[in-house]
Amino acid sequence: MSTPLLEAREVVLGFAGRRVLDRVALVVNEGEIVTLIGPNGAGKSTLVRVLLGLITPDAGRVTRRPGLRVGYMPQRLAVDPVLPLTVRRFLRLAGRGIDAAALTTALREVGAEHVIDTPLQSVSGGELQRVMLARALLRKPQLLVLDEPVQGVDVTGQAELYRLIGELRARRGCGVLMVSHDLHLVMAATDHVVCLNTHVCCSGHPESVTRHPEYLRLFGPREAAALAVYTHHHDHVHDVDGHVHTVACRDRESGHG
Numbered sequence: 325m326s327t328p329l330l331e332a333r334e335v336v337l338g339f340a341g342r343r344v345l346d347r348v349a350l351v352v353n354e355g356e357i358v359t360l361i362g363p364n365g366a367g368k369s370t371l372v373r374v375l376l377g378l379i380t381p382d383a384g385r386v387t388r389r390p391g392l393r394v395g396y397m398p399q400r401l402a403v404d405p406v407l408p409l410t411v412r413r414f415l416r417l418a419g420r421g422i423d424a425a426a427l428t429t430a431l432r433e434v435g436a437e438h439v440i441d442t443p444l445q446s447v448s449g450g451e452l453q454r455v456m457l458a459r460a461l462l463r464k465p466q467l468l469v470l471d472e473p474v475q476g477v478d479v480t481g482q483a484e485l486y487r488l489i490g491e492l493r494a495r496r497g498c499g500v501l502m503v504s505h506d507l508h509l510v511m512a513a514t515d516h517v518v519c520l521n522t523h524v525c526c527s528g529h530p531e532s533v534t535r536h537p538e539y540l541r542l543f544g545p546r547e548a549a550a551l552a553v554y555t556h557h558h559d560h561v562h563d564v565d566g567h568v569h570t571v572a573c574r575d576r577e578s579g580h581g
């Protein structure tokens with residue numbers, strides 16, 4: 325097997341003395357879709373930034389394949405609402421040397437060619453996510469990093485976006501690391517799930533994770549997941565510094581909790 329695109333080991337990070345990431349490990353291989361799930365404030369976006377090299381961890385190691393081309397779709401887009409900016413112009417700002425053909429191709433690939441001359445502020449939630457995806461594709465990435473790619477999109481649109489992400493992976497052979505809140509939809513669209521709550525609570529192939537007692541205890545029954553309701557039952561608690569205190573400890577095959 326070739327070397328991973330991205331690998332994190334024993335990553336630790338704190339903000340103002342509060343631990344946000346605690347000995348986190350994660351691997352993304354070529355052509356693999358890895359999904360980070362976890363409740364609000366679990367450290368998902370922070371971990372993504374550490375993996376991208378935007379934040380240096382306090383301890384641990386992040387290894388990216390040398391010369392790795394990454395297409396990053398951030399969680400938030402800060403665009404001045406009064407700035408006259410069409411989709412075409414917004415995508416041009418993504419980097420030097422982006423020609424008209426590349427721009428059209430990327431938009432066509434995500435099914436959003438029709439909004440090319442629409443002001444960015446006027447596109448729908450689903451169209452905006454597709455435009456952001458097109459922007460990430462412009463770098464011809466070997467790894468796509470998507471932070472909540474279906475936010476602001478209705479359930480049907482979410483399923484379509486996950487299908488599109490799967491198609492892009494198949495067509496381009498790139499790896500995908502994404503952050504999601506919707507367990508139900510993500511389960512069908514990912515190869516590997518990492519459940520984060522400061523530390524890795526459990527991880528593995530979605531099939532085995534969904535059968536894993538720890539997963540069931542973390543996220544409740546499938547119906548609850550379908551409603552994207554987080555019922556995060558732990559056998560441990562986190563103190564104000566983010567440290568883990570075990571309430572009832574058991575050895576588990578995937579992850580520690």
Ligand SMILES: Nc1ncnc2c1ncn2[C@@H]1O[C@H](COP(=O)(O)OP(=O)(O)OP(=O)(O)O)[C@@H](O)[C@H]1O
Pocket residue numbers: 339340344362363364365366367368369370371
């Ligand atoms: N630059 C920062 N300075 C201080 N604290 C921060 C900073 N960035 C993130 N945090 C804190 O770190 C914790 C993890 O935040 P993060 O955004 O990574 O969580 P998340 O899992 O992505 O949450 P959500 O699902 O709500 O997007 C939060 O408590 C947040 O307030």
